Amino acid sequence: MHDPRDPWTVLREDHPELVLVRAPIGARGRYYNGRKGIVVRDDLLIVQERAALWHEIVHARRGDQPCSGRDLARMELSCRRDAAKLAISIEALADALLWSDCEYQQADELKTIVEYVRIRKDPRNLHPSERGFLKRRLAMKEHTA
Amino acid sequence: MGVRDWNPADLAREAKVDPGTVLDFLNGVRVLQHKNRAKIEKAIGLPLQTLEEWAGGAEIVLPDSDPVGPAAQDDGYVEDRLPGDPEPSITDDEVVALIERQQRELAELLEKMRARSERPVDGPT
Numbered sequence: 001m002h003d004p005r006d007p008w009t010v011l012r013e014d015h016p017e018l019v020l021v022r023a024p025i026g027a028r029g030r031y032y033n034g035r036k037g038i039v040v041r042d043d044l045l046i047v048q049e050r051a052a053l054w055h056e057i058v059h060a061r062r063g064d065q066p067c068s069g070r071d072l073a074r075m076e077l078s079c080r081r082d083a084a085k086l087a088i089s090i091e092a093l094a095d096a097l098l099w100s101d102c103e104y105q106q107a108d109e110l111k112t113i114v115e116y117v118r119i120r121k122d123p124r125n126l127h128p129s130e131r132g133f134l135k136r137r138l139a140m141k142e143h144t145a
Numbered sequence: 146m147g148v149r150d151w152n153p154a155d156l157a158r159e160a161k162v163d164p165g166t167v168l169d170f171l172n173g174v175r176v177l178q179h180k181n182r183a184k185i186e187k188a189i190g191l192p193l194q195t196l197e198e199w200a201g202g203a204e205i206v207l208p209d210s211d212p213v214g215p216a217a218q219d220d221g222y223v224e225d226r227l228p229g230d231p232e233p234s235i236t237d238d239e240v241v242a243l244i245e246r247q248q249r250e251l252a253e254l255l256e257k258m259r260a261r262s263e264r265p266v267d268g269p270t
Contacts, residue, residue: 019244019247019248019251020247021240021243021244021247023235023239023240023243024231024233024234024235025224025233025235025240026226026230026231026232026233026234027224027225027226027227027230027233028225028227028230029224029225030222030223030224030240031222031223031224032220032221032222032241032244033221033222033223034219034220034221035219035220035222035241035244035245036248037244037247037248039222039240039243039244055225059223064223065221065223066221066222066223067223072223075223076223076225079225080225
């Protein structure tokens with residue numbers, strides 16, 4: 001699920017039909033399915049834009065349509081989860097967890113936002129094989145400490 | 146996807162009626178209750194009572210454009226608005242205009258690149 005490329009490259013290579021626009025839209029990002037466009041807020045830090053783009057790329061890959069209420073909440077939740085997986089590989093997550101106990105430092109190391117780190121390392125969002133991998137890596141740290 | 150591309154499940158979802166109701170109606174094994182008929186007419190974008198008129202032998206004419214449903218939401222978008230996000234200082238129409246401009250400029254750029262690549266290279270004189 002993780003994509004080693006940066007989201008700008010993914011947009012250019014995988015979604016040439018989508019245009020990227022920066023505008024003062026309030027929310028960090030928007031995906032216009034009908035218009036084939038992604039809009040990100042124009043005052044985001046690069047790390048925030050990277051995270052917002054992963055999120056909108058997930059919408060684009062799914063072809064998400066506008067909706068509201070509970071459907072929207074459910075869609076956004078799963079979209080954040082998939083975006084965090086795209087942004088952070090399990091190997092990089094393990095390295096960051098070994099390197100620091102501080103989520104902000106982990107996010108900094110992973111060049112992403114804290115929210116994505118929290119989502120990515122949440123055991124509920126980890127595949128059993130990923131849980132096993134993290135457990136083994138973290139156990140190694142305790143063993144060597 | 147427009148109304149004409151909907152399958153019975155799409156229609157049931159858009160109209161918020163039971164899929165079995167739609168299938169039975171389409172197969173002619175069930176007469177629609179008034180409220181379900183109204184929901185389906187609304188989803189397709191038909192004036193109320195139209196289905197009853199069609200059932201009575203009136204000519205079936207589907208609307209040219211889809212006033213409701215996914216195709217009518219061309220300018221619709223999904224956004225992940227979080228607590229603390231500022232209010233937008235741009236209207237939705239202005240955002241759409243920006244997207245259109247960007248697409249136009251991109252198309253022009255691609256056309257220029259294509260024309261340049263097709264231009265014969267001048268040889269040494």
